[in-house]
Amino acid sequence: MADLEWGTEVGILEGKNILVTGVLTDGSIAFHIARLAQEEGAQVVLTGFGRGLSLTTRIAGRLPKPAPIIELDVTNQEHLDALATEVKKHLPHLDGVVHSIGFAPEAALGGNFLNTAWEDVATAVQVSAYSLKSLTMACHPLFKDGASVVGLDFDAQVAWPKYDWMGVAKAALESTSRYLARDLGKDNVRINLIAAGPIRTIAAKSIPGFNEFENVWNERSPLKWDVADPVPAAQGAVALLSDWFPKTTGEIIHVDGGLHAMG
Template sequence: MSGLLDGRTVVVTGVLSEASIAFAVARLAQREGARVILTAYGRPTLVARIARRLPQDAPVVPLDVTDESQLASLAEELSAHTDRVDGLLHSVARAPASCLDGGFLTAPWADVASAVHTSAYSLQALARATRPLLSPGASMVGLDFDASRTWSGYDWMGVAKAALEATGRYLARDLGPASVRVNLVAAGPLRTTAARAIGEGGEAFEADWARTAPLGWDATDAEPVARACVALMSDWFPATTGEIVHVDGGHHMVGA
């Protein structure tokens, strides 16, 4: 039986641990037939060690999405392993502590700029860096968290996610003529390394989310999010671009 991603090469950013959404996407992509290449920020040996826990080998290339020299060499680094990129997962977000947990009115511009650069502009930077290898029909998928409302402790990261959503739409517009799709997946709260950086009260937040979401929500299970990402990278959504697909148990559409 063929997989959704048979014959496709997928680049996955943001693997930090087995608990990361990116790891879940990489694992499922391999199970669905893709060849996966991982990128590593700062600690390639750590990512290589985590990669050994995937079903198959996955090469690791260095990438700091805010480093223009590394972006400039990314296509060459990837070319050592593939001559085309069919799927690309953007799973990169970071904000200085000053931008979170009540720091909205006090965070300095330098820290806000860093958050927006890493978490939103990087989607465009990644598309630009990989464009020489993006195949017709390629699909970029970015990980999002509902930016249509405010969230306790999220502060400037919420603004950065709003910028990510707008960036996704403009990329979808500009890459569409090259038959490249760009979509985002807005996940419910999951127990990732990034989530732990945002204040306390996480368990109460997760419990409230699970009670409110019509389908319920399991903050320990990244599989539903990974399935959406893999489906969007497949050829089953050939005419879908510029979308935000919510994988949150339906929480986003329930009123107060």
């Protein structure tokens, strides 16, 4: 919170309009980004699709303030083409976008790397990486005086046990963010990622052997890591959505207890 006058506090997102994807449970990083964004003064609109839409609708009721919900499947071009129009029904423009989208078919995870068919790999890359470009460009007409786009990442510098093609998709996400930063900088659009440590989310439960990640962090993270606490990663995302990082783009901010820096 920033003090503008004696006794007056204004949130770091005061007056901003933020679109948040991927709110499925109140244990998700995306939920806490939406919550903190509202608490810091932002107006928030959520997206969901398919069976997850009902989950998003239910969980949205746990936010501090009501948040409109728009149906959006990032692999559906009709949804993408209509997104700006749908957002304008609730907000005049957008100042920030949160990309919390990732999926890999079961065959692309769990140690099946050498046998995964291209169709499954293609799904993982399209949903988890290409969608950052799709979502950003669908929202681009709503960016008034620039914007901050923040994606959620899991560090792809190394090969993780059983993460397989999702790891490849995250590497593609990281590269996509850099190219978007290059091409959209002229519009004052910042593209950054939060590389969070492992959090027990719905997505994590779909990863076979997730407990192996937990063991690695328990043993090697210099700062104590809690796989049940999504708030630190959410705080990092909210900071990037604010005006406090005006000249940071193409960056990966690690919120992982420092493990990425350890040998």
